[in-house]
Amino acid sequence: MSDVLLEVNDLHVSFFLTEGIVRAVSGVSFQIERGKTLGIVGESGCGKSVTARAILNMVRPPGRIVSGEINYYGQSDTPIDLAKLDPHGAEIRRIRWGEISMIFQEPMTSLSPVHTIGNQMIEAIRLHMDMSKQDAAAHAVGLLARVGLAQPERLLTRYRHELSGGMRQRVMIAMALSCNPKLLIADEPTTAVDVTTQAQILNLMRDLQQEFGMAIIFITHALGVIAEVADHVVVMYLGEEAEVADVDTIYYKAAHPYTQALLRSIPRHDIKLDRLETIEGNVPDPMNMPDGCKFHPRCRHYDPGKCANPALLQIGEQHWSRCARAHEINPQLSRTEQPS
Amino acid sequence: MTTQNDTLLHVSNLKKHFPIYNRGILGKRVTNYVKAVDGVNFTISRGEVLGLVGESGCGKTTTGRTILRAETPTDGSIIFRDNDKGEIDLALLNREELRDVWRNIQLIFQDPYSSLNPRMTLEQIVGEPLHNYDVLKGGALRDRVAELLGLVGLRPEYMSRYPHAFSGGQRQRIGIARALALNPQMIICDEPVSALDVSIQAQILNLLQDLQAQFQLTYLFISHDLSVVRHLCHRVAVMYVGKIVEIASTEELFNNIQHPYCEALLSSAPTPDPRAKRKHVPLIGEVPDPANPPPGCYFHPRCLYAKEQCKAEPPLLREVKPGHWSACHFSEELSLGS
Numbered sequence A: 001m002s003d004v005l006l007e008v009n010d011l012h013v014s015f016f017l018t019e020g021i022v023r024a025v026s027g028v029s030f031q032i033e034r035g036k037t038l039g040i041v042g043e044s045g046c047g048k049s050v051t052a053r054a055i056l057n058m059v060r061p062p063g064r065i066v067s068g069e070i071n072y073y074g075q076s077d078t079p080i081d082l083a084k085l086d087p088h089g090a091e092i093r094r095i096r097w098g099e100i101s102m103i104f105q106e107p108m109t110s111l112s113p114v115h116t117i118g119n120q121m122i123e124a125i126r127l128h129m130d131m132s133k134q135d136a137a138a139h140a141v142g143l144l145a146r147v148g149l150a151q152p153e154r155l156l157t158r159y160r161h162e163l164s165g166g167m168r169q170r171v172m173i174a175m176a177l178s179c180n181p182k183l184l185i186a187d188e189p190t191t192a193v194d195v196t197t198q199a200q201i202l203n204l205m206r207d208l209q210q211e212f213g214m215a216i217i218f219i220t221h222a223l224g225v226i227a228e229v230a231d232h233v234v235v236m237y238l239g240e241e242a243e244v245a246d247v248d249t250i251y252y253k254a255a256h257p258y259t260q261a262l263l264r265s266i267p268r269h270d271i272k273l274d275r276l277e278t279i280e281g282n283v284p285d286p287m288n289m290p291d292g293c294k295f296h297p298r299c300r301h302y303d304p305g306k307c308a309n310p311a312l313l314q315i316g317e318q319h320w321s322r323c324a325r326a327h328e329i330n331p332q333l334s335r336t337e338q339p340s
Numbered sequence B: 001m002t003t004q005n006d007t008l009l010h011v012s013n014l015k016k017h018f019p020i021y022n023r024g025i026l027g028k029r030v031t032n033y034v035k036a037v038d039g040v041n042f043t044i045s046r047g048e049v050l051g052l053v054g055e056s057g058c059g060k061t062t063t064g065r066t067i068l069r070a071e072t073p074t075d076g077s078i079i080f081r082d083n084d085k086g087e088i089d090l091a092l093l094n095r096e097e098l099r100d101v102w103r104n105i106q107l108i109f110q111d112p113y114s115s116l117n118p119r120m121t122l123e124q125i126v127g128e129p130l131h132n133y134d135v136l137k138g139g140a141l142r143d144r145v146a147e148l149l150g151l152v153g154l155r156p157e158y159m160s161r162y163p164h165a166f167s168g169g170q171r172q173r174i175g176i177a178r179a180l181a182l183n184p185q186m187i188i189c190d191e192p193v194s195a196l197d198v199s200i201q202a203q204i205l206n207l208l209q210d211l212q213a214q215f216q217l218t219y220l221f222i223s224h225d226l227s228v229v230r231h232l233c234h235r236v237a238v239m240y241v242g243k244i245v246e247i248a249s250t251e252e253l254f255n256n257i258q259h260p261y262c263e264a265l266l267s268s269a270p271t272p273d274p275r276a277k278r279k280h281v282p283l284i285g286e287v288p289d290p291a292n293p294p295p296g297c298y299f300h301p302r303c304l305y306a307k308e309q310c311k312a313e314p315p316l317l318r319e320v321k322p323g324h325w326s327a328c329h330f331s332e333e334l335s336l337g338s
């Protein structure tokens, strides 16, 4: 089997509203390798969660996958295109949760307030694994213990509101791991928790990845977190990827003005900065996206003669940028890395 | 910590305990207290930005609200050197006296969405303090609002619009313009950038920095984000379960940690550099319940260096180096963060 576990090709997802069409994802491509972590980073509304839902074929009306492929190499070298499966069919239901599981962005809404943690876990486990109630309960206890929760048996009888934010997030991770997935999609899993809890959860996810060997798609808007967890990074802006590369390249050889600006605009606890650089203006309204390069109204390198309609350009072995001037703005990219 | 001439605010032994009630057949009974703020001491000088950091629930917001007297303190004094009235203890003032002081102390909130009245125009929102204190009227008030909007980078033409027409970053600018309206001496900023996206956060941080320099403003800057605090603050106070555990100038604190909790907090903060070598000081367990804190040092159950003394004796906040205060029995013996 090849190293690639999942391959997204030119994915388009739109929401068809009465006021107009929101092109939430408009031509995104990336790959994720087995056992590796792909970080997806970008500001609010850039399409991170919609991309994640599309992978599980869970985009709800009025939204739908308009075009593109989501090739999943789960069992063999012959992929299944998840985008083409019936969203309510048996096959996608088997893959969801069973092979690809997701931690949703809203931890409050993804645990039921009226059922105990135990009932929810046991039901989910039995839906996908052929287990008796007792076995499923034992499995749940093992998972809760594995994610570092004290007194897991007692926890089974408790309700959502009795848990702290960090405990809830651990329960979500335990549930997502229950069928030993090949891919775990974690949508902002640490955004609602404190830094200390965040550090615990990131360590836990790293350990679990080593133990179970699953790949992780880690979605966040926090550049600090991405630097710590990701092997590869997709930087998104307005439904497109601005830049794709391995994590070191993103932080040291960024070749898209948006990535560069983001990195210069964050305050840091590890070095003293006098002043932050800012990206002028706001993220545009998704119903009125700029023509041509979507970043051009905020870009300091914009040149109308050169920046008409940038494609995602391969500029290094593992490095893509959707900037027509990628080579000019990043002198570190050597000539030899250019495609001929 | 003595009160010097340039001290604007001196908080001593500030406490805010919220009663926990038990409703039984005999009616409401107080069974215990949430010790949200439990003996906090610090000073802020004129023109200084003091950061107040700590985990969720440690008492940052309650500290800010009690200083403003939005909460009545359970104990302690809040000496403020008011431009008009001289040195006064805010803890002792009644409603009417507070009204005068509130001209000089303003608040900026975390949530730019819920903190603005949706039925008021920008002119009304930003002009409200001027109107309430009868400072300006009519054309002069409009001119001042226009000037304030300009200061925070909003177009004066927006004056007749309502908040819903603005983005999160713009709304935070509106809140800042309103806070500046009466030329306050001090602004309490409670997580003013936590709800904002990275690029907008940078714009607002720069704005707060520029305004502070331009008007020699004094900020109490509340945040849970160490990066933001390091960037903006002159001095930093770290809070844990209702108490300040360490306070020092920003560079001193980030380079020369004296308290084990601060070491753990700093090592938990993610670094936006994949080549950074992480020193992880794992923080085990959970933050104690402020209604039932452990005996001795509140941090001892999670502390890697805890000794017998820590389990029994509550440490005092003491000056371990000039200007650097720590509430740990063993600050001098430990060499932290290295």
Ligand SMILES: Nc1ncnc2c1ncn2[C@@H]1O[C@H](COP(=O)(O)OP(=O)(O)OP(=O)(O)O)[C@@H](O)[C@H]1O
Pocket: A015, A017, A022, A023, A024, A042, A043, A044, A045, A046, A047, A048, A049, A050, A051, A062, A063, A105, A221, A286
């Ligand atoms: N159900 C929906 N109906 C209409 N538009 C939607 C819907 N869901 C998402 N969108 C739009 O799709 C775009 C992408 O949204 P998405 O939730 O993927 O953003 P995100 O990157 O996850 O943002 P955040 O960081 O805030 O979670 C946004 O413009 C959003 O308004």
Ligand SMILES: Nc1ncnc2c1ncn2[C@@H]1O[C@H](COP(=O)(O)OP(=O)(O)OP(=O)(O)O)[C@@H](O)[C@H]1O
Pocket: B018, B034, B035, B036, B054, B055, B056, B057, B058, B059, B060, B061, B062, B063, B224, B290
């Ligand atoms: N009005 C109240 N009644 C009872 N308890 C309260 C009240 N306000 C705050 N508390 C409690 O006091 C403690 C401190 O809360 P506070 O809001 O000051 O924390 P914080 O440091 O601002 O946290 P965050 O980072 O989450 O904003 C918490 O345990 C909280 O539940």
Ligand SMILES: [Mg+2]
Pocket: A048, A049, A050, A105, A187
């Ligand atoms: Mg999202």
Ligand SMILES: [Mg+2]
Pocket: B060, B061, B062
């Ligand atoms: Mg608060």
